Amino acid sequence: MKKVGILVIDDDAVSQTALTSILDAEGWRVRVVGEIPKAMAELASGQWSLVIVNVGLTEVAGPLFMILKDLAQGDADAPHDAVLDDSRPRGIRVLFLIPGPLADIAKPVLIREKLPFFTKPYHLHDFLEKVSDLLVATGSIEEPIRVMSDFSFGSRAQRERTEARRAPQNPMFASREEYQMTEEEMLEWERSEAEARKKQEEEKKERQRF
Numbered sequence: 001m002k003k004v005g006i007l008v009i010d011d012d013a014v015s016q017t018a019l020t021s022i023l024d025a026e027g028w029r030v031r032v033v034g035e036i037p038k039a040m041a042e043l044a045s046g047q048w049s050l051v052i053v054n055v056g057l058t059e060v061a062g063p064l065f066m067i068l069k070d071l072a073q074g075d076a077d078a079p080h081d082a083v084l085d086d087s088r089p090r091g092i093r094v095l096f097l098i099p100g101p102l103a104d105i106a107k108p109v110l111i112r113e114k115l116p117f118f119t120k121p122y123h124l125h126d127f128l129e130k131v132s133d134l135l136v137a138t139g140s141i142e143e144p145i146r147v148m149s150d151f152s153f154g155s156r157a158q159r160e161r162t163e164a165r166r167a168p169q170n171p172m173f174a175s176r177e178e179y180q181m182t183e184e185e186m187l188e189w190e191r192s193e194a195e196a197r198k199k200q201e202e203e204k205k206e207r208q209r210f
Helices: 013-024 036-045 063-072 100-112 124-138 156-165 183-208
Strands: 005-009 029-033 050-054 093-098 117-119
Touching (some): 005 013, 005 036, 013 029, 013 124, 029 036, 036 063, 050 063, 050 124, 063 093, 093 124, 117 124
Parallel strands (some): 005 029, 005 050, 050 093, 093 117
């Protein structure tokens, strides 16, 4: 099976970095674009199984939003063939992200159209569950992510070590009812993890010297 391809359409730098870190950690191929013309070209390439898009960039009545809506709803007769020709991807799914200030405008539209979405901030566990469900629907992966230890940054080989280091009274995430992570907090957590790993490596090298 070819490597999973995910296209992120977002012009917010923090969101771009956070989403890339989260998805790349799963071993998926991630491409980020922040301009509508480039997004159109990437969609026409047919390389992507999943598109994650910031509604703040597309708006809910723009041409790119309408294309993504058609793709998300699996409309084979979508009236956008000038942009997406007959070679366009058939198994593609779309996940819409709504910035908090736009929730009142965008949320009713996405609910009415029965389109999958998250309103920022969102819980990382829920986000990865939804991403994996959509990838299963495209046939890109065989099983959805459900195990709690799956939801950590870094490679799968690092996850057990991450869980072992994590003290029960200080989990990475509080319960879903209590807490959601902003993208800035995701990046801060990742930075702290990288610093901790670096410190451990330096201590190990120091011990080996004696």
